[in-house]
Amino acid sequence: MAALYFHIPFCKRICTYCDFYKVGAIELIPKVVEGMHKELEGRVNYLKERRIASIYFGGGTPSLLPPEQIERLIAHACELFDCSEVGEITLEANPDDLTEEFIEGLRHTSINRISLGVQSFDDRVLRFMNRRHTAAEAKESVARLRKAGYDNISIDIIFGVAGFGDYQLVDTLNEAVALDVEHISAYHLTVEERTRLGLMVRKGEYQPVSEERSEEDYRLVEDMLVAAGYEHYEVSNYAKAGCRAKHNSAYWQGVEYLGIGAGAHSFSGDNRTWCISTAKEYAEGDMRYESEELSSVDHLNEYVMTSLRTKEGIDLEYVKSRYNEGECLRILESAKGWIERGVLRNEYSRLYIPTREFMLSDAVIESLFA
Numbered sequence: 440m441a442a443l444y445f446h447i448p449f450c451k452r453i454c455t456y457c458d459f460y461k462v463g464a465i466e467l468i469p470k471v472v473e474g475m476h477k478e479l480e481g482r483v484n485y486l487k488e489r490r491i492a493s494i495y496f497g498g499g500t501p502s503l504l505p506p507e508q509i510e511r512l513i514a515h516a517c518e519l520f521d522c523s524e525v526g527e528i529t530l531e532a533n534p535d536d537l538t539e540e541f542i543e544g545l546r547h548t549s550i551n552r553i554s555l556g557v558q559s560f561d562d563r564v565l566r567f568m569n570r571r572h573t574a575a576e577a578k579e580s581v582a583r584l585r586k587a588g589y590d591n592i593s594i595d596i597i598f599g600v601a602g603f604g605d606y607q608l609v610d611t612l613n614e615a616v617a618l619d620v621e622h623i624s625a626y627h628l629t630v631e632e633r634t635r636l637g638l639m640v641r642k643g644e645y646q647p648v649s650e651e652r653s654e655e656d657y658r659l660v661e662d663m664l665v666a667a668g669y670e671h672y673e674v675s676n677y678a679k680a681g682c683r684a685k686h687n688s689a690y691w692q693g694v695e696y697l698g699i700g701a702g703a704h705s706f707s708g709d710n711r712t713w714c715i716s717t718a719k720e721y722a723e724g725d726m727r728y729e730s731e732e733l734s735s736v737d738h739l740n741e742y743v744m745t746s747l748r749t750k751e752g753i754d755l756e757y758v759k760s761r762y763n764e765g766e767c768l769r770i771l772e773s774a775k776g777w778i779e780r781g782v783l784r785n786e787y788s789r790l791y792i793p794t795r796e797f798m799l800s801d802a803v804i805e806s807l808f809a
């Protein structure tokens with residue numbers, strides 16, 4: 440089974456920390472959507488697998504699309520692929536886009552999961568991040584979704600934010616837990632050079648949190664969410680029982696996916712392709728791509744990277760059968776020091792990082808690369 444991704448690269452306002460590809464020219468949306476229909480038809484053979492398990496609208500801000508345009512894209516995908524077993528169709532949304540009217544429209548689409556960019560329940564932090572919504576709007580949007588019958592809601596929150604006191608993260612986590620959403624993604628605020636936040640750091644207006652504070656925040660997030668009944672199943676992701684994100688899990692399991700839209704990435708198992716056109720070029724039908732073929736080493740490294748970010752870790756039997764026993768022994772040799780420190784565990788043919796140590800996953804992963 441494969442996955443399908445639609446990238447909507449539009450934002451009405453640019454968040455302080457964001458370095459994703461996005462544009463503010465929302466008047467281009469109709470033409471870009473038409474381009475997406477064309478691209479979908481033109482690239483239908485990119486996937487070897489015809490059956491789609493999940494569809495995801497990401498961005499940017501997919502909730503800027505009128506619901507009927509969302510449904511047209513889904514319907515078109517279902518004409519081209521076998522979507523009879525699609526279990527999850529997610530829309531990323533900004534809380535302030537989820538008006539009564541928008542949700543009423545959404546109920547007539549096949550979207551069955553909403554991923555809300557909440558980030559914080561502290562208005563001071565939201566203003567610092569230049570988000571469009573307030574904490575109250577975020578809570579109202581969840582209540583509206585519930586009232587409309589949505590029973591699979593995810594929210595994003597950001598930790599590791601300096602300058603707002605010791606309790607703002609605790610308050611945000613308490614609010615998140617009180618909403619009783621099915622899924623929570625928690626990301627550390629990162630400073631990317633080409634962002635407003637990067638500029639603030641260069642001008643001395645923002646001092647990123649220390650490593651100790653990062654670790655404290657990370658553990659606070661884990662402690663509070665696990666105590667509230669969430670499973671910490673991937674470095675940045677927590678789910679109630681049975682509510683893991685299927686689409687994102689497909690990425691981590693190395694499943695094929697087709698990405699449609701300006702800036703979208705695709706993966707066919709042995710090839711990675713990404714669209715380099717700007718939204719304007721894309722709207723004019725000028726779709727250009729770059730791609731790379733993955734060698735066996737690239738493939739293995741990718742497997743090591745994605746699997747070690749999950750609770751399940753590396754399946755050593757899979758490495759033996761898909762690659763060879765030598766690779767398995769090499770990985771175990773490189774893992775020795777980490778295992779002695781308790782940062783890696785080797786149990787039942789699985790090499791995994793205990794969730795408490797996920798903070799170290801980047802260093803562990805790099806050391807296990809072929």
Ligand code: SF4
Nearest residue numbers: 450453454457498499
């Ligand atoms: S809404 Fe999302 S994509 Fe748009 S600027 Fe903010 S973080 Fe970036």
